Amino acid sequence: MVRLFGQMKRKKTFPVVIIGAGPAGLTAAYELSAHNCKSLVVEKDSKYVGGLAKTMRFKGFRFDIGGHRFFSKNREIENLWTEILGKEMLVKKRLSRIFYKKKFFDYPLKPLNALKNLGVWVSITVCLSYIWVRFFPIKNERSFEDWVTNRFGKKLYTIFFKNYTEKVWGIPAKEISADWAAQRIRGLSLKEVLINAFFGQKKEKEIIKTLTTRFRYPKLGPGMFWEKVKKIIETKSSQVLLGSEVISVNHDLKKVASLSVESNNRRVKFYGDHFISSMPLADLITCFNPEPPNQVLNAAKALKYRDFLIVVLIISKKQLFSDQWIYIHDPEVHVGRIQNFKNWSRFMVLKSEMTCLGLEYFCSSKDDLWNKTDDKIIEIAVKELEFLGLIDKTEVLSGKVIRVPKAYPVYDKEYLSRVNVIKNYLQNFKNLQVVGRNGMHKYNNQDHAMMTGLLAARNILGGTFNLWRINTDAEYAEEERITKTTGERLVPERLD
Template structure:
């Protein structure tokens, strides 16, 4: 269910942005040089728009360039007409949760009453059975069975008593903390599906950041006693979510930027970055050249380097071209009947199934699916 304080219905459109209260610029004086020319921001995704919003709140001139006709980047909400109204699709399953108070305050400042608190429910599909995630002790014991549970415990005990091995890769990092059996069961196949490379090629520091705070004992403690206070981010029990999907956050922020005097130029790709010394001083688009006080780019580094003039050193270009990015495809289906499952999403750990995760859009927010007689799911590849 949605937030009980809401008076909206799932078929309502977002509130008229003209009726929303808008923050006003602060009275603090900014650096005068920053007032003479605008700060130019490339990309109207979460990073670019947040930078623009914070600068316009200080009364500074800002121009945001967006190549597409919609803001939000990969955190946008796709909207399609369908049976009963407009269907909204979240491309990545963007839950809003942070322990950084400044970030949390910013999200609530933008979304206000449109920021719903949603319960988290997710499971792992493993060996033709479903395991609750976050894990629950009784469920794990029941689903793994005594033989596999004994093997996992023995594998974990072995890594604890033997000398700690190398820790250069994701595989080594996880095995050193959970044992090889748990790694093979719950980390290997899903990680390789998501990133498209062997776990032996993913660096250990990435694992340390992605699985921060999670260990065998912390997972076991959370499984049997709960993740009190959301100490482990990977295992949180609830999160915030915009009523109409993640794109509503960035669409609302765009409205505020424009009311505060900033510009967001849609369908305006950047074609060249002019560099003088160590600074970018001009930004080229197909129709105009813009002078810049500063430039903030939220583009992939490979693209940013490729647009720089004069051309960077050959080793810089080679390093940029060597960066790899992972594309993914979301197939959204509108189906007759009730929801297929109550979860926000299900992780598919089966190695012989190509789909990596399946979302239930109504579980993110009932406002994503306008017809109660339809189910709507997203399959991520």
């Protein structure tokens, strides 16, 4: 038994039951509440909402699980952010540079800054390298290395793309498929960067997201937005139940009937007319009761993910660098990116004379780093910051380690066929929809996740949207194009 909506019930049927209080799940609940449709959201986290877009707290300081810019080409999503937070959304000028050999390089690239930092001779080799590939391009672009080299030259690729990409994905860049580069960095080349540097950006609809120079940000972090959404839906007779892990998804082969949930050390069962899931697709399938056919179960178990951890450090120094985040391209250290939360919003820090950093390490839960003690990981992070010349270790007051499993769905060679097996099986269940990054095993941004939740809710209200047709700009495609990358934001695929 569990107390819900002010009553003790042995069995409670809800119009809609939603798994996960991340951007997709909470957006669905918000849209439903706007149409007086009640929902129950069950969330595994016992304290925070927002999923990967949550804002956590440590000794009075606020920090994100990675930075989350509020920028979308989808006007409806932009309007929704304004509707919820209004003037509490800050407008920020983006500053995120590349840190290489203890020097800051502007990103997007600014020619004079790059020339100064690289030096005349290296800059000349960069130019010659680019000219060379314009006349003698790699004809058969198979790898990430081939694709980027053809658009930036071998020298610039080596300096600004190779090391960081290998840190993030744990795969040698020459073994990553060119398809990923073509999608992830689409529309971007040295020519495009120089045009933006000298002549300014394009019109809004033509802006390449990688080059966006302004964005919005909640003054208390992205979690502020999702906490506000939670409060709104709860005032409309819906509920978000924290600390509730889905143990089984009970069905009759045609419809989902209920969820068995571990909540407050009790197992409870929630019945529903409709279900929306944003939990990892692999976990959803393995929770099905009765079990799916072996082909479906094996496809789910074979889906792969990239994990990462963030080391939060409180520093007794007012200003370290002015960027919101910096990319670390030095191969001598493992850290891939460093967030400076004060520069996202001054309201994120407890005291203005202090700084709160978040060091991001991309890894696997099987890696040695992941399995070290928190104290050892903090020690490594402090040593790397000191090696980079950003701090003195005596300035570190405290630290905290957050491990984030299944942060990035990985598209290996068999990814598409596995997901299609699962999609075909799920079509049997007319009252179940999957949404969000992990729910659909799609590596996409917050706005895309929100749009899947929004349209899932509208389907329950009578719509007929195919959620798999929402593209990487969070826009709905009325007609699906028959291509491998339809609606997808690719993740590196290892070459044979």
